[in-house]
Amino acid sequence: MALRAGREFLAIPGPTTMPDEVLRAMHRPSLDIYSDTMVQLTDGLLRDLSRLFRTKGQSYIYIANGHGAWEAVLSNTLSRGDKILALESGRFAVGWGEAAAAMGIDVEVLKGDLRRAVRPSEVEARLRQDTDRKIKMILVVQVDTASGVVNDIAAIGQAIKAADHDALYVVDTVASLGCMPFEMDDWGIDIAMSGSQKGLMTPPGLAFVAANDRARRVHQTAGLRTPYWDWTLREGSEHYRKYSGTAPVHLLYALRQALDMLFEETLDNSFLRHRLLAQAVRRTVETWAQGGVIEFNISDPSERSDTVTTIRMNNGHDPAALQNYCKNKCGVVLGTGIGALSGKAFRIAHMGHINAPMVLGTLGVVEMGLDALGIPHGAGALEAAIKLLSDNVRP
Numbered sequence: 086m087a088l089r090a091g092r093e094f095l096a097i098p099g100p101t102t103m104p105d106e107v108l109r110a111m112h113r114p115s116l117d118i119y120s121d122t123m124v125q126l127t128d129g130l131l132r133d134l135s136r137l138f139r140t141k142g143q144s145y146i147y148i149a150n151g152h153g154a155w156e157a158v159l160s161n162t163l164s165r166g167d168k169i170l171a172l173e174s175g176r177f178a179v180g181w182g183e184a185a186a187a188m189g190i191d192v193e194v195l196k197g198d199l200r201r202a203v204r205p206s207e208v209e210a211r212l213r214q215d216t217d218r219k220i221k222m223i224l225v226v227q228v229d230t231a232s233g234v235v236n237d238i239a240a241i242g243q244a245i246k247a248a249d250h251d252a253l254y255v256v257d258t259v260a261s262l263g264c265m266p267f268e269m270d271d272w273g274i275d276i277a278m279s280g281s282q283k284g285l286m287t288p289p290g291l292a293f294v295a296a297n298d299r300a301r302r303v304h305q306t307a308g309l310r311t312p313y314w315d316w317t318l319r320e321g322s323e324h325y326r327k328y329s330g331t332a333p334v335h336l337l338y339a340l341r342q343a344l345d346m347l348f349e350e351t352l353d354n355s356f357l358r359h360r361l362l363a364q365a366v367r368r369t370v371e372t373w374a375q376g377g378v379i380e381f382n383i384s385d386p387s388e389r390s391d392t393v394t395t396i397r398m399n400n401g402h403d404p405a406a407l408q409n410y411c412k413n414k415c416g417v418v419l420g421t422g423i424g425a426l427s428g429k430a431f432r433i434a435h436m437g438h439i440n441a442p443m444v445l446g447t448l449g450v451v452e453m454g455l456d457a458l459g460i461p462h463g464a465g466a467l468e469a470a471i472k473l474l475s476d477n478v479r480p
Contacts, residue, residue, distance in 0.1 A: 089416035096447045097420040098230040098260060098393040098434035100282040100289050103339075107286055107438075110342035111335040118332050124324050126337055131327075133344050134293050137262055137352075138277050140269035142297035145319055148333050151259045154278035154292035155181045156188070157314040158255055162222065162276070162300060164308030165189035169222040170252070172208060173197035174236055175229030176424040177257060182224060188309060193220070199425055202388040203236045205244035212248035222253045227267065228260040231423045233395030233432065234383050235265070242273035253300055259283055263347055264359045264392050264436050275300040281336070284392065286343040286437045290336050356391075361477050362435045362444045363391040365470040369448045370396055373455065375463025378402050382430055392436035393420070397429055402460050404431040410454040417450040441474060 095102050116123055127146075134144040147153050163169070168191040171182030175197075182192040195211055197203055203225060212220065223245065228235050238256055245254055253275040258267055262277075263284035269277050274297075281291035296304070296316065304316055312318060313329045325331070347355060367389060373379040382395035398404045404422060408431055411417045420432030433451070435444055448467060455462045 087414050089412075089414060091416060093412075093416045093418060094443065094447065095418050096433050097418055098283065098432060098436065099280075101284075101286065101434060101437040102439070102443070103286055103288065104343070104346060104438045106346060107339045107342045110338045111288075113335075113338065116334045118325065118334065123332060123334070126341060127324065127327055127332070130337060130340060130344070133348070135295060137267075137344075138258075138269045138279075138293075138295040139267060139271065140274075140277070140295050140297060142269070142295050143301065143316070143320070144293060144295045145316060146328065146337075147292040147294070147314070148290060148328060148336075149292040150282070150289055151257070151278070151280040151292060152184065154259075154280060154294055155184050155257075157292070157294050158276050158278055159185050159188055159190065160307070160309040160311055160314045161294075161296070161304050161316050162253060162307050163188075163190055164306075166191060167221045168193065168219045169224060170195055170211065170220050172203045172223065172225040172236070172241070174201070174203045174226065174234050175199060175232030177226045177229050177231065177259075178224050181226075181257065185224075199232050200382055200384050202234050202383075202385070203241060205237065205240040208241055209244035209248045212245060212250040212252070215250065218251060220250070220252045222255055224255050224257070226257040226260070227265070228258075228390040228392055230260045230393050230420075230432070230434075231395070231426060232382055233390055233393050234388050235261070235390035238274070239268070239272045246273060253303060260390070260392050260436065263352070263355060265390075266356055269295060270297070281340060284437045285340065286346070287339045288336060290333060291340060359391045359436065359439075361474060362439060362441065363389075363394070364477075365441075365444055365473050366394050366433055366435055366448065368473045369452075369466040369470045370394060372464070372466035372469050373452075373462040376461035378461050382426065393432055393434045395422070395426065395430050395432050397426070398431070398460070404429070406458055407431060407451070407454045407460065410458060411450050414457075415450045415453065417447055419447075419451070441478075445470065445474075
């Protein structure tokens, strides 16, 4: 017996569920890529991406995923042999550093912990030791989707400033942009990057980079510049150069619709919606944890992100059994544990096109799986989540 008839629901941290309006926006004939309509579409998207990043800097669109945006950042600002510092708080800043190492960059990882955020004081201390100013760039993620942590990007920026260090400050916002506050200029960030398939509710395949004037000056002497990623070439007067060739027309229409929906909702409401739904998930997990098997991966409640929750399973219980039950019996796809958490955890995403019935339905299916598989968990979890939301969402 299975209850999975109907549309499968993705509770994974990307690609996330896409609104029907975004899907419909792509259902159209191809556009003349040399037309004024194409130019206006591009100009509007670039302007609104800078608005999302909260920067007066220049934004760029790539036909790529987040890994492509990583390479775009590195190749546009660094030379072979340059030294960078990757701030560990899970899997992805370290993965970005691994990509840099493959490009001939000298990478140092500031060791962190899979269960906590980056400590700004540790960043400041390391930068103060760099008296020769060998470190040219600092990499960090706002939200690490493997660990479920959120880093205090503003505080890290203050630590860099306190150390009086001139390294470029670079942030990955793939799992946070549009879902959580991000202030590129006010927080002292030189470069930010993101992707289309998470909070921006668009199919995978678009990557975004925003760079301020300081980063663009450093770009002028970068030795790793290549034709496809190069910012200067993409700033040419000929429109096709903004994509280094043919524009991804239908993905751009999807992005236009997604951004229009986000701005119509308002960013402030999006941030509040994500925060409340995340709190509902966390309240549920807190209750489940009373059974002694389930626990948060991130120890400090203030460091748990509003877009994905990583949940450990202990005492010999296999998260794969729960994931298989939820998918095969109920049509809900949970995220797997990745990296060091493989086989030890599962993840519930709550980002992008997400609302109360989606989140409460996902939590209900997980609890159904816990019951069916005989996995110990505290009672009353869903009631606690509903109470939290009803207390905060008033008529």
